[in-house]
Amino acid sequence: MYSQNPVFIPGPTNMPEILRRAADMPTVDHRSSVFGQILRPALAGVKKVMKTESGEVFVFPSTGTGGWETAITNTLDPGSLVLAARHGMFSHRWIDLCRRHGLEVETVEGIWGAGVPVDRYEAILTADTAHRIKAVLVTHNETATGVRSDVAAVRRALDAARHPAMLLVDGVSSIASMDFRMDDWGVDVAVCGSQKGFMLPPGLAIVAFSPKAMAAAMRATLPRAFFDVRDMAKGYAAGGYPYTPPVGLLNGLKLATELLLSEGLETVFARHHRIAAGIRAAVAEWGLELCAVSEDLYSDTVSAIRTPEGFNATDIVTHAARKYDVAFGVGLGEVAGKVFRIGHLGSLTDVMALSGIATAEMAMVDLGLDIKLGAGVAAAQDHYRAASPAEIRVAA
Numbered sequence: 157m158y159s160q161n162p163v164f165i166p167g168p169t170n171m172p173e174i175l176r177r178a179a180d181m182p183t184v185d186h187r188s189s190v191f192g193q194i195l196r197p198a199l200a201g202v203k204k205v206m207k208t209e210s211g212e213v214f215v216f217p218s219t220g221t222g223g224w225e226t227a228i229t230n231t232l233d234p235g236s237l238v239l240a241a242r243h244g245m246f247s248h249r250w251i252d253l254c255r256r257h258g259l260e261v262e263t264v265e266g267i268w269g270a271g272v273p274v275d276r277y278e279a280i281l282t283a284d285t286a287h288r289i290k291a292v293l294v295t296h297n298e299t300a301t302g303v304r305s306d307v308a309a310v311r312r313a314l315d316a317a318r319h320p321a322m323l324l325v326d327g328v329s330s331i332a333s334m335d336f337r338m339d340d341w342g343v344d345v346a347v348c349g350s351q352k353g354f355m356l357p358p359g360l361a362i363v364a365f366s367p368k369a370m371a372a373a374m375r376a377t378l379p380r381a382f383f384d385v386r387d388m389a390k391g392y393a394a395g396g397y398p399y400t401p402p403v404g405l406l407n408g409l410k411l412a413t414e415l416l417l418s419e420g421l422e423t424v425f426a427r428h429h430r431i432a433a434g435i436r437a438a439v440a441e442w443g444l445e446l447c448a449v450s451e452d453l454y455s456d457t458v459s460a461i462r463t464p465e466g467f468n469a470t471d472i473v474t475h476a477a478r479k480y481d482v483a484f485g486v487g488l489g490e491v492a493g494k495v496f497r498i499g500h501l502g503s504l505t506d507v508m509a510l511s512g513i514a515t516a517e518m519a520m521v522d523l524g525l526d527i528k529l530g531a532g533v534a535a536a537q538d539h540y541r542a543a544s545p546a547e548i549r550v551a552a
């Protein structure tokens with residue numbers, strides 16, 4: 157079935173028609189100079205989106221998960237110790253991936269709904285005077301719980317402890333929709349994918365390595381082949397790939413970065429903040445609470461909404477799909493059945509958000525929750541009327 161409804165899952169996100177068309181290309185010889193005209197601006201565009209000048213960007217045919225694997229296998233050795241926090245499904249899965257690669261993980265257990273515990277990190281790093289910890293992992297935006305962590309504060313904790321560990325950051329559901337500053341925050345490896353903030357089909361792992369991470373990549377001894385950034389760097393220097401690149405997706409990535417940069421990154425972030433605030437206004441009007449435990453943690457790209465005790469939150473998602481043909485996100489792991497998620501990253505406008513709020517509202521009323529039809533929509537409308545820019549810029 158073909159649906160024209162927007163999706164409200166936190167990835168894959170809605171694809172602007174212009175990006176779908178850009179990704180759909182006739183065969184191009186990836187060893188020709190034509191390919192270089194796609195690759196070079198795509199890489200340069202990603203650098204700007206990630207706010208890095210000194211970092212090197214690599215794009216692998218893969219997904220965000222492959223980006224995690226790229227980050228660790230290129231910078232660490234078998235048995236290396238890494239510090240991580242488990243506070244949602246994605247941080248949990250990154251820890252699992254590390255263990256399966258033979259890393260030792262010092263795991264700080266957090267509540268699902270809290271952010272990365274910066275104070276605990278600082279205490280652990282300060283106590284690690286032998287510098288056994290080689291890398292610190294941060295999930296910038298926990299997509300399972302709708303929680304944004306403070307990456308800059310983790311950098312300050314590392315610096316305060318005078319600890320040389322690398323800072324590896326999962327920005328899969330934040331980059332290109334929420335502010336991300338690779339250089340300012342001293343991020344050593346940033347990980348993203350194509351199907352979230354970049355508004356493309358799934359299929360690309362997009363990573364950036366700092367000079368320090370590149371130096372580590374020359375020495376690291378974890379096995380890697382497909383994801384070896386040394387091979388990729390050699391390929392890029394010669395204008396190509398060590399294997400067949402997904403040319404259409406890369407052409408999409410080139411255009412996606414152009415769209416983001418022409419809208420203006422700060423405008424993009426402001427748009428997501430405004431959309432998210434409207435959704436949060438609706439949630440408050442419904443008398444429901446977010447999974448995120450405090451306001452400073454609220455994500456501007458996904459809201460995980462707690463439903464009343466005894467109610468299965470997944471029913472909302474199932475019902476909205478079946479009756480209204482609109483996709484919301486289910487709760488994952490520890491919060492399965494307790495929350496449903498509204499994804500609001502990537503290509504989205506205030507008006508699209510209103511349709512998602514209205515649909516969630518219909519589904520909840522259908523299922524007997526004590527919510528008045530239109531209440532959340534009205535709260536969001538009030539917010540958007542007050543907060544929307546007076547003029548919309550049309551991309552040329």
Ligand SMILES: *Cc1c(COP(=O)(O)O)cnc(C)c1O
Nearest residue numbers: 219220221246297299328329349
């Ligand atoms: C989606 C997501 C991933 C996994 O990415 P895939 O592209 O599904 O492999 C990892 N981390 C976060 C925070 C995500 O939102």
